[in-house]
Amino acid sequence: MKKILYTVVSLVLFVFLLFFPRESLASAQEGMQLWLNILLPTLLPFMILTGVLIRTDMIGQRLTPMESIWQKIFGVSPAGAYAVLFGLLCGYPMGAKLTSDLYASRKISRREAQYLLTFTNHASPMFISSYLIHTCMNGQVSALEVFSLLLGSAFLTMLCMRLWFFRTGSRYTAGFSPIYTSKKETSSDSSPGAILDASIMNGFETITKLGGYILMFSILTACVRHFWKSQSILSYVLFCLLEMTTGLHSLALSGLNPEIKYLCALVTVVLGGACITAQTRSLVTEELSLLPYLASKLVNALIVIVLFLFFAKII
Numbered sequence: 001m002k003k004i005l006y007t008v009v010s011l012v013l014f015v016f017l018l019f020f021p022r023e024s025l026a027s028a029q030e031g032m033q034l035w036l037n038i039l040l041p042t043l044l045p046f047m048i049l050t051g052v053l054i055r056t057d058m059i060g061q062r063l064t065p066m067e068s069i070w071q072k073i074f075g076v077s078p079a080g081a082y083a084v085l086f087g088l089l090c091g092y093p094m095g096a097k098l099t100s101d102l103y104a105s106r107k108i109s110r111r112e113a114q115y116l117l118t119f120t121n122h123a124s125p126m127f128i129s130s131y132l133i134h135t136c137m138n139g140q141v142s143a144l145e146v147f148s149l150l151l152g153s154a155f156l157t158m159l160c161m162r163l164w165f166f167r168t169g170s171r172y173t174a175g176f177s178p179i180y181t182s183k184k185e186t187s188s189d190s191s192p193g194a195i196l197d198a199s200i201m202n203g204f205e206t207i208t209k210l211g212g213y214i215l216m217f218s219i220l221t222a223c224v225r226h227f228w229k230s231q232s233i234l235s236y237v238l239f240c241l242l243e244m245t246t247g248l249h250s251l252a253l254s255g256l257n258p259e260i261k262y263l264c265a266l267v268t269v270v271l272g273g274a275c276i277t278a279q280t281r282s283l284v285t286e287e288l289s290l291l292p293y294l295a296s297k298l299v300n301a302l303i304v305i306v307l308f309l310f311f312a313k314i315i
Helices: 002-019 021-055 059-074 078-090 094-104 110-117 125-136 143-167 192-227 233-242 244-253 258-271 273-283 291-313
Strands: none
Touching: 002 021, 002 192, 021 078, 021 094, 021 192, 021 244, 059 078, 078 094, 078 110, 094 110, 094 273, 110 143, 110 291, 125 143, 125 244, 125 258, 143 258, 143 291, 192 233, 192 244, 192 273, 233 244, 233 258, 233 273, 244 258, 244 273, 258 273, 258 291
């Protein structure tokens, strides 16, 4: 089924590129500008530096003094806390990539990696503040309110997933590799130059892959928008579910009720869209299932809707 779906989508996009080159070019340029001007300068340095930190094996040691805090609040090890912190600060899809890298280097177990995937992949504070609040919402919503809703829903989602993973005996919690075990590396592989070179190459490979996904999903969104010219809320929801950034832009230009726009924007940021999901799958090792991640996104979206209705309608 996946092969059939990929084939059909590829053929549709191929035809769209041939018969509607102007729209295709405009959408491709928009996607590449997003990648070049936002993702490349903001994410690449973090990718390189986090690669260095993981390869030098200093993460757990630096976060170990606060081990009791990570354990009691988040239910993770000091190494897992690294994915929590940087996932929160760097935004999509760094949380998922860091979790996968920590698992691949045997800093965390498979059970902890599956658990971390459910609450470490979020939109970055910079994206929320600059793009969502000021660009899409024209500064008409309170930053404190937006961050409270998003962080509150994320924390409640983490509690729900923690209950599922550590109390219900989910099949994804089966023990695998022990925490903090790592492969012994040769002196040449662990030299400062080799570590930096490997981190740079890994960072560029990852950021290039993200650019490819953004490019293809930007063209896919333009294709859907060309053939589906409806101005209903369903059409805007579909655009948001395909690609988060362009979907939010379309939502901001729509004539929908401001409260509906606000709620749809919050849900969009929480879900991330199909493009973010595809990016996440490409960066996460095949040993880790994405089903808990997808389930947590649905739970997070439901919680943020409930919180929005509670604060907007009651408080």
